[in-house]
Amino acid sequence: MPVLLDGATRVWDSLPICEYVNELVDGAAWPADAAARAEARSVSAEMHSGFAALRSAWSMQAAARSLEVPLDAAAAVDLERIDAIWRECRDRHAAQGA
Numbered sequence: 001m002p003v004l005l006d007g008a009t010r011v012w013d014s015l016p017i018c019e020y021v022n023e024l025v026d027g028a029a030w031p032a033d034a035a036a037r038a039e040a041r042s043v044s045a046e047m048h049s050g051f052a053a054l055r056s057a058w059s060m061q062a063a064a065r066s067l068e069v070p071l072d073a074a075a076a077v078d079l080e081r082i083d084a085i086w087r088e089c090r091d092r093h094a095a096q097g098a
Contacts, residue, residue, distance in 0.1 A: 014048045036093065043085055054078035 004011040004020065011020045022029035031037045053074035071079065 015044060018044050031093075036096075039089070039092075043089060046085065047082075051078040051082065054082075 002012065002014050002017060004017045006020075006024075009020075011017050018029070031040055053072065057071050057075040058069055
């Protein structure tokens with residue numbers, strides 16, 4: 001589980017971390033454009049709640065521990081979806097510096 005430590009403040013879970021950081025920078029963490037902001041929040045929510053098969057197959061520490069964990073078909077589909085999300089976002093928003 002991700003945790004953000006900011007002095008005495010401890011924020012856990014990806015969505016509250018996003019919102020906390022957004023508040024720290026006076027709303028500048030999310031895109032200014034409403035449609036782009038909605039897309040960013042949707043991607044964040046999907047990353048937060050989705051990909052159960054991949055989460056089951058790969059622990060958060062796998063890379064740090066140099067583990068090689070084979071993916072089953074469901075986890076591979078999850079990984080393909082993540083790749084598609086980031087590719088589509090970069091295709092649409094890279095020109096804006098996002």
